[in-house]
Amino acid sequence: MLENCKIISNACIGGSYYKVIFKAPGISPKVKPGQFIHVQIANLRDRILRRPFSICDANAKGELTVIYKVIGEGTAVLSKLTSGTECNLMGPQGKPFTIPGKKQFPILVAGGYGSAATYLLAKKCPQKGLLLIGARSSADLILVDEFKKSGFKVQVATEDGSIGTKGLVTKLIEGVIREPPAKNICFFGCGPHGMLMAMGKLLLKNTLKGELSLDHLMCCGIGACYACVVKVKDESKADGWRFARTCKEGPVFPATAIYYDGK
Ligand code: FES
Numbered sequence: 001m002l003e004n005c006k007i008i009s010n011a012c013i014g015g016s017y018y019k020v021i022f023k024a025p026g027i028s029p030k031v032k033p034g035q036f037i038h039v040q041i042a043n044l045r046d047r048i049l050r051r052p053f054s055i056c057d058a059n060a061k062g063e064l065t066v067i068y069k070v071i072g073e074g075t076a077v078l079s080k081l082t083s084g085t086e087c088n089l090m091g092p093q094g095k096p097f098t099i100p101g102k103k104q105f106p107i108l109v110a111g112g113y114g115s116a117a118t119y120l121l122a123k124k125c126p127q128k129g130l131l132l133i134g135a136r137s138s139a140d141l142i143l144v145d146e147f148k149k150s151g152f153k154v155q156v157a158t159e160d161g162s163i164g165t166k167g168l169v170t171k172l173i174e175g176v177i178r179e180p181p182a183k184n185i186c187f188f189g190c191g192p193h194g195m196l197m198a199m200g201k202l203l204l205k206n207t208l209k210g211e212l213s214l215d216h217l218m219c220c221g222i223g224a225c226y227a228c229v230v231k232v233k234d235e236s237k238a239d240g241w242r243f244a245r246t247c248k249e250g251p252v253f254p255a256t257a258i259y260y261d262g263k
Pocket residue numbers: 217218219220221222223224225226227228229245246247248
């Protein structure tokens with residue numbers, strides 16, 4: 001659906017990361033974890049174009065939260081918008097994460113601000129589990145306290161070793177696979193491409209269940225630019241694979257459906 005939404009607040013939460021909360025009473029109650037919205041950014045030169053953003057949080061009161069990193073003109077303009085400014089939102093869009101059952105122990109894996117796209121899932125999980133979060137340094141970690149408040153335990157890895165385990169988040173995944181914290185573990189990941197590919201391969205190698213959000217590949221978010229194409233399993237094809245647009249068929253895919261180089 002399309003909705004004109006006023007900004008309730010929009011502020012820097014550290015470094016180049018910002019949190020914007022929209023008043024979206026129509027869209028917000030419909031949001032499922034892992035979905036995204038298109039924002040027509042007020043005051044942007046080419047404001048006809050919309051930008052896709054993963055949804056961090058949404059509630060029945062109509063508050064819809066997006067966490068974004070300022071990386072280009074669109075997000076730079078968005079970061080300057082003040083409360084009361086109206087933006088047109090379209091959504092919610094995309095295939096969501098599957099909310100695990102009561103007997104499944106969720107392990108969320110987030111790289112960088114991939115934690116934003118998995119936060120609503122953490123809130124909706126009936127059994128609270130474990131968040132494995134990785135970032136370049138402690139300054140790039142976001143939402144850790146919020147995940148803890150939602151009932152999740154948190155393990156941190158930083159590339160520079162400024163906090164937690166030194167190295168990549170995949171090191172934490174390997175540790176959890178070696179010594180599972182519970183029965184019936186299932187994984188959910190969102191983050192940079194390299195992290196997701198490594199995670200997917202680990203899950204397949206160990207026959208573990210999981211879903212990956214490839215939201216980082218999205219550009220136009222409406223199926224027009226083909227920047228988000230990935231190879232996915234399709235038994236009906238001669239070679240067993242076909243190409244899919246992440247923004248149309250994802251952003252969430254089962255780990256078993258994705259093609260991994262060198263698999
Ligand atoms: Fe442009 Fe998917 S993001 S086609």
